Amino acid sequence: MFQSFQPPQRTLMGPGPSIVHPRVLEASARHTIGHLDPAFGDMMDQVKIMLRHVFQTENAMTMPVSAPGSAGMESCFANLIEPGDKVLVCINGVFGGRMKENVERCGGIAVVIEDEWGQTVDPEKVEQAFAEHDDIRILAFVHAETSTGVESDARALAEIARKNNALVIVDAVTSLAGIPLLTDEWQLDAVYSGSQKCMSCLPGISPVTFSERAMQKIGSRNSKVQSWFLDLNLVMGYWQSGSGGGRSYHHTAPVNALYALHESLVMVCEEGLENSWDRHSDSHQTLVAGLKDIGLEMLVDESVRLPQLNAVKVPDGVDEAEVRRYILREHNLEIGAGLGALAGKIWRIGLMGESARKENVDFCLSALKEAIDQQHALSYVA
Numbered sequence: 001m002f003q004s005f006q007p008p009q010r011t012l013m014g015p016g017p018s019i020v021h022p023r024v025l026e027a028s029a030r031h032t033i034g035h036l037d038p039a040f041g042d043m044m045d046q047v048k049i050m051l052r053h054v055f056q057t058e059n060a061m062t063m064p065v066s067a068p069g070s071a072g073m074e075s076c077f078a079n080l081i082e083p084g085d086k087v088l089v090c091i092n093g094v095f096g097g098r099m100k101e102n103v104e105r106c107g108g109i110a111v112v113i114e115d116e117w118g119q120t121v122d123p124e125k126v127e128q129a130f131a132e133h134d135d136i137r138i139l140a141f142v143h144a145e146t147s148t149g150v151e152s153d154a155r156a157l158a159e160i161a162r163k164n165n166a167l168v169i170v171d172a173v174t175s176l177a178g179i180p181l182l183t184d185e186w187q188l189d190a191v192y193s194g195s196q197k198c199m200s201c202l203p204g205i206s207p208v209t210f211s212e213r214a215m216q217k218i219g220s221r222n223s224k225v226q227s228w229f230l231d232l233n234l235v236m237g238y239w240q241s242g243s244g245g246g247r248s249y250h251h252t253a254p255v256n257a258l259y260a261l262h263e264s265l266v267m268v269c270e271e272g273l274e275n276s277w278d279r280h281s282d283s284h285q286t287l288v289a290g291l292k293d294i295g296l297e298m299l300v301d302e303s304v305r306l307p308q309l310n311a312v313k314v315p316d317g318v319d320e321a322e323v324r325r326y327i328l329r330e331h332n333l334e335i336g337a338g339l340g341a342l343a344g345k346i347w348r349i350g351l352m353g354e355s356a357r358k359e360n361v362d363f364c365l366s367a368l369k370e371a372i373d374q375q376h377a378l379s380y381v382a
């Protein structure tokens, strides 16, 4: 006979999901109401207002997509790309590669520039690509590359696109609420994020925002958006006007997950967005100093390191996976592995949202030290 699932209680310090605050969990357990109930409409309106604040935008088209970050990504590409559109894609890790996939699946032509994993997107290469192709319609890049822990200069990259009359799609899945992301000031056109990173919400929701310029391009499409579910022209009717009526059924929103998003947004607003950025930065400084004390080095140069995703080099002779297994087993603490070319070479320590607190940093440092010491002791005995 099956029984209710009781998950182990973990401290989540990997690449996401991050620790979910009890207030957010409690919000998600409240009574389910109808997704067209006027009370739900009022709450959705508040979600949109608070999302505009965290995205630092006035964009009317700011809303949560009812699916994870990958759906927010697809929403931006599917709506903005028409077959034959040329899109400049910057790849410096796993998620830039996914952008290229999206462009091609939408019938676009991807012009790719690559930077080494662990390096930032190079604005000079972007300038050069625009100089070589005068028909690029869109620039796409990842602001915070979760696979490597690198921040790219979104302001500088967007400026180049603007000079070349191209729209800008930005992956902000890991950056939103963790580091400054100034959608309007930097003139970003389509930005997508995820609920489970620095917002510390349940996984499964993808906040997105689209500029007026982006909405004009979508409004003047010659072809239908290939995805019915993600077609903004249809989704808009569902997310516009709240209790005043006029909302029309498109899909059934994940009602309780949106209560959770509402609560996590309330918490970000209570703390203050800038204080949230500062807390991520402070936790990161504490972690880096502690790692140095136990003889561990960072992969990424200090000038472009993300505070919320720390790529730590695995020392020679240490079994990367065994360390992660040890701290999960002995301390219920999760950290992440390297991906792709970095598999086995780095650990990824997430300081996202609720995970970015001094007590968690101290806990992680002591568990990591213990796991490495344990391996050294075993190899000494052997």
Ligand code: PLP
Pocket (backbone or CB within 6 Å): 015, 016, 068, 069, 070, 071, 073, 095, 142, 144, 145, 146, 147, 171, 173, 174, 194, 204
């Ligand atoms: N983009 C980046 C930079 C990510 O880190 C992730 C997830 O880790 C995604 C996109 C995809 O988000 P999700 O796993 O919520 O679909």
